[in-house]
Amino acid sequence: MADVKSLDTSNFDAFMQREEQVKVLRFWATWCRPCIALEPIYDEVAGELGERASFAEVDIDKAPEIAGAFGIRSVPTVLVFKDGKPLDTIIGLHAKARYVDAVNNAV
Amino acid sequence: MYRNLIILGSGPAGWTAAIYAARAGLAPLLLTGMEPGGQLTITTDVENYPGYADPIQGPWLMEQMQEQAKRMGTEVVTDLVTRVALSQRPFRLTGDSGREYTADALIIATGAKAKWLDLPSEAKFQGFGVSACATCDGFFYRNRTVVVVGGGNTAVEEALFLAGIADKVILVHRRDRLRAEKVMQDRLLAHPKLEVIWNAEIAEIVGTEAPRGVTGVVLRDTRDGAVRKIATDGVFIAIGHSPATEVFAGQLPTNDGGYLDTAPNSTATAVPGVFAAGDVADDQFRQAVTAAGQGCMAALEADRYLVSLALEATAGNAQSASA
Structure with missing residues (x-):
């Protein structure tokens, strides 16, 4: 299974500068139940598509600066980037197919 | 994956149905749906669920129900049903995971989703x-x-x-x-x-x-x-909720508000063997405790239905043996 990397301000820039074209970020919080419900779905998507995109997550309590920089005002939010540019924003909890499609559209 | 009884939904109706069905020896499978625990997991204090003198937390209450259902022998799978075929026996369900499920009886406790203004x-x-x-x-x-x-x-x-x-x-x-x-x-x-x-x-x-x-x-x-x-x-x-019934469209009748129709004083839907409990069928009360009560009713009715199916099968076998 592909690794979902936990990001904070210490490793965020390095992750975003990695050479993979498509990067996926999940913004979440420990007190947000839909975020907890999304976690296994996200891990599954990362497991299936980890070869074609790199997956990471940001705990907004630990890295509010990163959430602020992307204008996150709702969790869970998943952002899909291609070549460093945001391509898709998925707000709220959705079925797995929504995330799979978003990543497949980007690769 | 075949089971006697499959329960869809993991709010108070689903878990209570699971507790009763498991205790009746039906070894139910419960598919949690997208948001395990349902609406109560995004609430805070619950002060009107009987049995607790002090306020409890909605997510905690749902965890307790889940543990109780599991301890009684419920199998729990995290999956969202995206397609159902209720005109065939056993009933056939397909999950978001791609897995297929079949069951002789089905309890629908998929609850309701928040309504939007639609602007x-x-x-x-x-x-x-x-x-x-x-x-x-x-x-x-x-x-x-x-x-x-x-x-x-x-x-x-x-x-x-x-x-x-x-x-x-x-x-x-x-x-x-x-x-x-x-x-x-x-x-x-x-x-x-x-x-x-x-x-x-x-x-x-x-x-x-x-x-x-x-x-x-x-x-x-x-x-x-x-x-x-x-x-x-x-x-x-926060203008209310609408029942989560899209997946059953065209297969189960609903009332004007989109809630699944059930027989009076019963959880039986128009399809024999399919029962509905909680917010998906209740446009009147929509409380955790009423959903739990309806979940109990659905499990008891599903048990009765499965017994009658087994009796029919036995009678059928006896007839063909004597013919």
Whole structure:
């Protein structure tokens, strides 16, 4: 299974500068139940598509600066980037197919 | 994957059905749906579920029900059913995971989803100031002003929760009185950070493009149609719920509100062997405790149905053996 990397301000820039074209970020919080419900779905998507995109997550309590920089005002939010540019924003909890499609559209 | 009985949904109706079905020896399989635990997992204090003298937390209550159902022998799978075929026996279900399930009896306890206002500006700002989950997104409104739309228990509960975070909370309700329980209304009206705007509905949500974000709402007076704009950083929609029945469309009859039709004093739907419990079928009460009660009824009725199926099969076998 592909690794979902936990990001904070210490490793965020390095992750975003990695050479993979498509990067996926999940913004979440420990007190947000839909975020907890999304976690296994996200891990599954990362497991299936980890070869074609790199997956990471940001705990907004630990890295509010990163959430602020992307204008996150709702969790869970998943952002899909291609070549460093945001391509898709998925707000709220959705079925797995929504995330799979978003990543497949980007690769 | 075949089972005697499959239960769809993991709110109070689903877990209670599972507890009773497991104790009846039916070894049920429960598919949690997308949001394990259902609506109660995004609430805060629960004060009206009997058996607890002090307020309990919604998520904790759901964890307890899940543990109880598992301990009795319920198998739990995290999956969302995206397709059903109820005209064939056994019933056939397909999950978001791609897995296929079959069952002789089905209990539908898929609950209800938050309703939206259905304004184009609402969709545009969803996630950028518009939310239907105060416990998820309240965090972003520390020391800010927020509007809550609605007049029922959920709206008042969300307003009170947000008052603990935001600087000011404005409840906008289209009538001149609230539907919420009296005790909730009293707390709301006594709260120094809370203001209620009566007889008003949201005509439009306004905001900035870059960065995208809400800056205000246009209110329309429900009596004379007069409009005015008020400033706010966020809008929380709490105007009720609609039943989660899309997947059964065309296969199970619903009433005008979209709730699954069940026989009087029963959870039986129009398809023998399919039962419905909780908010997916209940347009009257919609409480955790009534959902649990209906879950119990559904399990008892499913058990009776499965016994009658087994008896028919035995009778059929005896007939063909003697023929």
